[in-house]
Amino acid sequence: MGRILIACEFSGIVRRAFAARGHDAWSCDLLPAEDRSNKHITGDVRGILDDGWDMLIVAHPPCTRLCNSGVRWLSAPPAGRTLDEMWADLDAGAALFSDLWNAPIDRIAVENPVMHRHAKERIRNYCDPAQTIQPWQFGDGEAKRTCFWLKGLPPLIPTHPVKPTEVVHRVWRMPPGPDRQKERSRFFPGVADAMADQWGDLPMQGDPFERATA
Numbered sequence: 001m002g003r004i005l006i007a008c009e010f011s012g013i014v015r016r017a018f019a020a021r022g023h024d025a026w027s028c029d030l031l032p033a034e035d036r037s038n039k040h041i042t043g044d045v046r047g048i049l050d051d052g053w054d055m056l057i058v059a060h061p062p063c064t065r066l067c068n069s070g071v072r073w074l075s076a077p078p079a080g081r082t083l084d085e086m087w088a089d090l091d092a093g094a095a096l097f098s099d100l101w102n103a104p105i106d107r108i109a110v111e112n113p114v115m116h117r118h119a120k121e122r123i124r125n126y127c128d129p130a131q132t133i134q135p136w137q138f139g140d141g142e143a144k145r146t147c148f149w150l151k152g153l154p155p156l157i158p159t160h161p162v163k164p165t166e167v168v169h170r171v172w173r174m175p176p177g178p179d180r181q182k183e184r185s186r187f188f189p190g191v192a193d194a195m196a197d198q199w200g201d202l203p204m205q206g207d208p209f210e211r212a213t214a
Contacts, residue, residue: 002054002204007045007100009059010034013187017196027059046096049103054204055153057195058100058110059187065090066097067113074118094122101125107152107202109195111187114147131155136167138190143167146191153202156194 003024006014010031018025019039026039028048033040041048049056064070065086077086101110102124112129120126129147136142137158148156 002200003052004055004057004200005045005048005051005053005105007056007058008061009187010040011187012037012040013189014057014059014192014195015039017189017192018200021196021200023196023200046099049099049105053105055107055199056100056103056105056109057199058108058112060111061097061100062093063112065093066115066119068116069113071116071118090118091122094119098122098124101149101151107199108150109153109199110149112147112149114145133158133191134163135188135191136163137161138188138194140188140190141166141168142188144188153199156191156198159190159194159197 001022001024004015004018004026006018006025006027008029009015009027010029010033012027012033012035015025015027015037016035026041027033027037028041028043028045030043032042065073073081073086074083074090077083097110097112097119101108114132127149130150132145132147133156135144135146137160138156139160141164
């Protein structure tokens with residue numbers, strides 16, 4: 001079993017999937033844990049990336065300025081915002097993605113929508129995503145094209161590859177509101193289970209204390 005860090009997750013969905021399979025799984029987010037778990041760290045995840053994790057899964061980093069759907073705001077900002085603010089947000093989002101993607105951890109998975117070229121140019125050691133999935137391929141019954149950047153991990157194998165007759169576009173149709181961004185970042189349980197089943201069975205490096213004293 002390994003020490004798994006789930007970054008940018010307040011819901012605990014991915015953390016609980018790995019914990020249920022015996023892993024020492026922790027989540028970290030700027031928001032407190034929704035389930036009030038004591039296996040959650042509230043704060044900037046970049047402060048704990050060097051703590052000897054076996055695997056880093058970034059469940060949903062802030063992507064508003066990185067993804068294709070938001071590129072229009074870089075030339076025509078929304079009401080109340082300036083172009084300088086939009087580009088500053090982009091720089092901040094790309095810096096976070098870069099720090100997570102280049103973390104000193106052997107196995108890394110970063111989830112994000114399709115990126116525009118301005119974001120790619122700002123990410124250190126950028127490479128194209130290893131795969132693109134849909135939640136309905138894993139039994140979640142929703143449509144949201146999702147990319148995975150993978151390091152030291154194989155692509156996920158769909159567990160429910162047959163598209164259902166009705167697919168919910170929950171994220172795309174979500175109305176504006178104070179909780180919209182929070183709800184949009186909520187991870188998919190079926191994908192979380194696939195991660196825990198397929199990646200959690202890979203050989204781990206062992207306890208970090210054992211590695212340090214070996």
